[in-house]
Structure formats: C-alpha cells, structure tokens
Amino acid sequence: MSHARAVLLMAYGTPDSLAAVPEYYAHIRGGRMPAPALVADLQERYRAVGGVTPLLERTREVRDRLAEAFAAGGEPRRVYVGMKHWHPFVAETVREMASDGVEEVTALVLAPHYSRMSVGGYRRHLEEAVREHDGPSVELIERWGTEPEFIDLMAGLVREGLAHLSPGDVTVVFTAHSLPVRIREWNDPYEEELLASSRLVAEAAGLREWGFAWQSAGASGEPWIGPDILDHLGTLADAGVRQVLQVPIGFVADHLEVLYDIDVEARRRAGELGLRFERTRLPNADLRFVAALAAIIGRHEARMEAP
Numbered sequence: 001m002s003h004a005r006a007v008l009l010m011a012y013g014t015p016d017s018l019a020a021v022p023e024y025y026a027h028i029r030g031g032r033m034p035a036p037a038l039v040a041d042l043q044e045r046y047r048a049v050g051g052v053t054p055l056l057e058r059t060r061e062v063r064d065r066l067a068e069a070f071a072a073g074g075e076p077r078r079v080y081v082g083m084k085h086w087h088p089f090v091a092e093t094v095r096e097m098a099s100d101g102v103e104e105v106t107a108l109v110l111a112p113h114y115s116r117m118s119v120g121g122y123r124r125h126l127e128e129a130v131r132e133h134d135g136p137s138v139e140l141i142e143r144w145g146t147e148p149e150f151i152d153l154m155a156g157l158v159r160e161g162l163a164h165l166s167p168g169d170v171t172v173v174f175t176a177h178s179l180p181v182r183i184r185e186w187n188d189p190y191e192e193e194l195l196a197s198s199r200l201v202a203e204a205a206g207l208r209e210w211g212f213a214w215q216s217a218g219a220s221g222e223p224w225i226g227p228d229i230l231d232h233l234g235t236l237a238d239a240g241v242r243q244v245l246q247v248p249i250g251f252v253a254d255h256l257e258v259l260y261d262i263d264v265e266a267r268r269r270a271g272e273l274g275l276r277f278e279r280t281r282l283p284n285a286d287l288r289f290v291a292a293l294a295a296i297i298g299r300h301e302a303r304m305e306a307p
Contacts (some may be wrong), residue, residue, distance in 0.1 A: 006078040006097060007070075007297060008107040008138070009063055010122050013086030014055040014255065018043050020086075027085045038219060049259040056083070058253045059110065061285035062293070069294045078102065084122055091129035098135045105138045106297050110252050112145035112197065115190035117179055119143070141300050143189075145197040145249075149292030153283060154197075154249065155204035161245045161280040162205075170243040171236055172207055174198040176250025177257060178214035178224045191225070197249055211236075215248070215266070216257040229262075230269045237273040244270060246279040253284050 015024040021043045026033045046052065059081050067079040078100065082093035097105060109122045119142050130138055144150060162170055176194045183190060195212060202210045213232035217224035227235070229246065236244060246266060251258050262279050270277035283289035 004101070004103045006080060006100075006102045006105050006136070007066065008080045008082055008093065008097070008105050008126075009059060009066070009110055010082050010084060010090060010107060010126070011055060011059045011110045011253065012255065013083030013089075014053045015046070015086060016052060016056075018046055018051055021046060024086055045256060045260045045264075048264055049256065053254055053256050053259055055253055055255045056081075056086075058284045059083075062110070062253075062290060065285055065287065065290040066293055069290055073294070073298075082126075084125060090122070090125045091132065094126070094129035094135040095133045098133050102136045105136045106141065106301055107138050108141045108144070108293065108297060111250065112143065112150060112252065113176070113190055113193040113250060114143040115179060115183060115188050116186060117183060117188075118177075118190070139300070139304055141296065143193060144296045145193050146200055147292065147296050147299075149288075149295050151197070151200045151204055153286070153288050153292055154201045154247070154280075156288070157280040157283070158201060158205040158207070158245070158247055161247070161278055164278050165243050165245060165276060168243075169241075170245055171241045172202070172210040172245045172247060173229065173232065173236075174201070174210065174212045174247045174249045175215045175229050175262075176248070178217040178226070178228070180218075180220065181223045181225055183225075194250060198247075201247070201249065216261045229266050233266065233269050233273055233275060233277075237275055241275065243276045244278075246277070248279065248282065251282060252289065253282055258282060 015021050022039050025039055025042055063079045063081050070077050080093050080097055082088060082090035084090060107126060109119050111118055123140055126138060126140065129135060179190060198212055213227050213229040214225050215229045217228060246262060248258055248262060267277050
C-alpha cells in the first residue's frame with residue numbers, strides 16, 4: 001500500500017478516565033484550569049454515562065471501515081485519527097504521518113458544519129502541527145452538512161426514530177451545540193449551515209413541520225445562542241405537544257453532549273413535562289456513514305485534481 005496519500009479524521013476528544021477530566025478540561029480552556037466546582041460537575045456528568053464515552057473507539061471504527069472502503073474501491077490508503085483536546089492529539093498524529101512518509105493528506109473534521117470557533121479551531125491546530133513537525137501537504141474539508149449522502153443517511157435515521165413513537169402527532173426538533181452569540185458579529189455561517197442541513201433532512205424525510213433548538217451551551221459567562229432544548233421542551237409542552245423526536249444534527253458520534261445532555265438531561269426534562277421523548281441514533285460507524293464519507297472525500301479530491 002502506498003503511504004503517499006492518506007486521510008485524517010479529526011474529532012473533539014474525550015478523557016480516558018475520570019482522573020483525566022481536569023487536564024482535559026484545562027486543555028479545552030487553552031491551558032487555564034477551571035474552578036474545582038466546574039471540574040466536579042464535568043466529572044459527575046461523565047460518571048453518569050459510565051465514566052468515559054466511546055468517542056475515540058467509535059472514531060477508530062470509522063477509520064478502519066473507511067480504510068476498508070477505499071481498498072475495496074481500488075484506492076487503498078492509510079486513514080488516521082487525531083483529536084483536538086485529548087490523545088491522540090492532532091499534533092501527535094501529524095508527527096506519525098510524517099514518520100510514515102505520508103506526502104498528501106485529505107483532512108475532515110467529524111463535525112459537518114463550519115464555524116470559526118469549531119472547525120476553524122481544528123484548522124489552526126492542524127496547520128501548527130504541520131509546521132512544527134514538517135508534516136505533509138494537507139487539504140481540509142471544512143463543511144459537508146449538505147452533501148447528499150449525509151442528508152439521505154440522516155433522513156433515514158429520522159424515519160427510524162419516528163417509528164419508535166406512536167403514529168400521529170410528533171414534533172421533530174433538530175439540535176446542535178450552541179456557540180457564543182458573538183459569532184454573529186463575524187457573519188459566521190454556523191447557524192445558516194445547520195438550518196440548511198435540517199431543512200434538507202426534513203424534506204427528505206417527508207416532514208411537514210419541524211423545529212430547531214440548541215444544546216450544550218458552555219459555562220463561559222457570556223450569552224450563548226438559544227433557545228436551549230431544555231427550555232424549548234417546556235415551550236412545546238405548553239403548546240400541547242405530547243411527543244418529541246430530537247435529532248442532534250450537529251453530532252455524528254457518541255459523545256458527552258449526546259449521552260448526557262440529551263439522554264440524561266433532556267430525557268429527564270421531557271419526563272417532568274409528561275412528554276414522550278426519543279432521539280435519533282448517531283451515525284457512529286454505520287456503514288452508510290462510512291460510505292458517505294468516502295464519497296465526500298472522493299468528490300473533494302476530484303475537484304482539487306481537476307485542471
């Protein structure tokens with residue numbers, strides 16, 4: 001197998017133990033250690049979902065299946081994994097790729113929608129690592145939330161989720177990780193891209209009506225985009241809604257923001273309000289998701305190589 005061209009999948013990262021939470025949290029905050037109460041709260045959230053999340057495991061499963069898909073398609077290549085805030089850090093993986101003799105890399109963040117604060121941050125980590133380790137030439141796919149294979153996959157997951165609720169009146173609410181309101185001052189495309197994805201998925205799934213809310217706002221002391229899903233569930237209950245399907249359109253793998261913020265917090269809030277509540281499965285390492293990534297990467301590379 002030639003190592004000249006490779007693929008790099010990047011994800012947020014997750015601590016591998018409760019003891020690692022303080023260091024992980026500090027890395028997210030640019031090296032600044034958070035207050036003990038904030039660390040304890042985050043540890044309690046991880047404890048509630050079993051102590052750790054399977055994000056790294058799921059990402060490695062995607063890596064392996066994607067490598068198999070490229071090989072089956074006659075274009076074998078190495079696929080690597082790098083994390084933004086925990087091991088294996090992006091810089092560690094770039095160093096590994098350089099050691100392996102990789103010359104060209106197509107990089108993709110496992111987050112479909114672009115924001116300067118999210119995908120832009122991955123770009124900065126990646127470019128710094130390439131400079132530091134004399135790494136390979138890298139082309140980053142910054143957004144893929146409206147690619148047809150992703151839309152078809154998500155529409156299928158919506159239809160599957162609806163099948164778990166009683167036929168009839170179900171309110172579908174798409175959600176994504178909130179970001180500080182100040183991104184609007186930059187004309188950041190994050191909100192627009194999320195709404196575009198949601199609209200396409202709703203159309204493909206045959207939804208007549210749907211809504212959008214936000215989740216997982218940080219404790220930074222500044223205003224974050226809303227409405228938060230916990231508040232929105234109350235609004236829906238007041239309006240007479242009795243069944244809700246939450247679609248975390250901004251996430252593609254099991255992570256704390258889904259396993260706790262939705263499966264624990266939102267589900268508990270829905271129960272308090274008398275709502276029947278479900279969420280769609282995440283793509284994780286679903287072979288349809290792997291096929292979608294292979295198609296997205298292939299099209300991007302073909303465009304880059306076109307004269």
